[in-house]
Amino acid sequence: MGKTRFLKWIHLINTGWFGLCVGYVLLLALRQAGVQWWVIFSLSGFSAVLFFLGVSLYLVAIYRSAARSQIIQEEHPLTSTDYYMVFYYMIPLMGGLAGIAGAAGLEDLTQGLLGIAYGTIGATFAVWIVVDPALGFLESVLPTSRRMRQVRLELARRQKEQEERQKQLLLDQITREEQEFQHRCQIRLEPLCRQLTALIGEGPEAVPAHEGKVVDIGVEAWQIGGLAAMQQLQKMAQDYCRQSWPQQALEMGWIDVWWDGIGDWRCQPLGEKGRLAGTPKS
Secondary structure, X not given: OOHHHHHHHHHHHHHHHHHHHHHHHHHHHHHHOOOOHHHHOOOOOOXXXXXXXXXXXXXXXXXXXXXXXXXOOOXXXXXXXXXXXHHHHHHHHHHHHHHHHHOOOOOOHHHHHHHXXXXXXXXXHHHHHHHHHHHHHHHHOOHHHHHHHHHHHHHHHHHHHHHHHHHHHHHHHHHHHHHHHHHHHHHHHHHHHHHHHHHHHOOOOOHHXXXXXXXXXXXXXXXXXXXXXXXXXXXXXXXXXXXXXHHHHOOOXXXXXXXXXXXXXOOOOOOOOOOOOOOOOO
């Protein structure tokens, strides 16, 4: 059995024992106050208190276990040792043994069990709530621990800066590659743009006759750079037409229609009739 698993089982057993002792003290107090058993264990009575007590103990156990696992050995030379961790997790049972020793001369079983429960609760509270945090604080103010903490924080800061630099370098590389890709595409798309704008310049009446040529231009643009190249070609053609033929630049929706189905290109119909505005009428 590994050390971590062994300590985990010790922690669970002692936490369960601590919960039993707290529950016993609470039940005994309620009985001494005259509360009937059926009231204590009714869903609408004090059993809700026991339920929330159990949940709280479970959450405390998880929190303390997580807190103990985050202790850095170099900064806590005492509380991070295996011997101290076993002592820390075993303290409820050790408190119960102390309670047994204190109740050895008692004849009343109830009072004897109450002494065991009080020993468990008192020892657990003293070590978990008072002694352990105090020892951790004293360890943190030692010169060696402070120096190790500064070294750890400095290393963490440098590592974070290194990761940020690597992310920035990766981002710059992606941006540079994208710009180079767009530049290469633009060079190869310029002849296609001239062909497409020449067809547009013939006027809306002549456009339907060139559907096959427009589709071939879209296919060639897709082969050059996929959807991004097709979008770039469309933008280049629109920019050129805005300068040369502003009215026809507003009536270029037919490109979307004729290129629909080429690679990832999909036409988005506009208007209530589902017909793209600007599509030339046959």
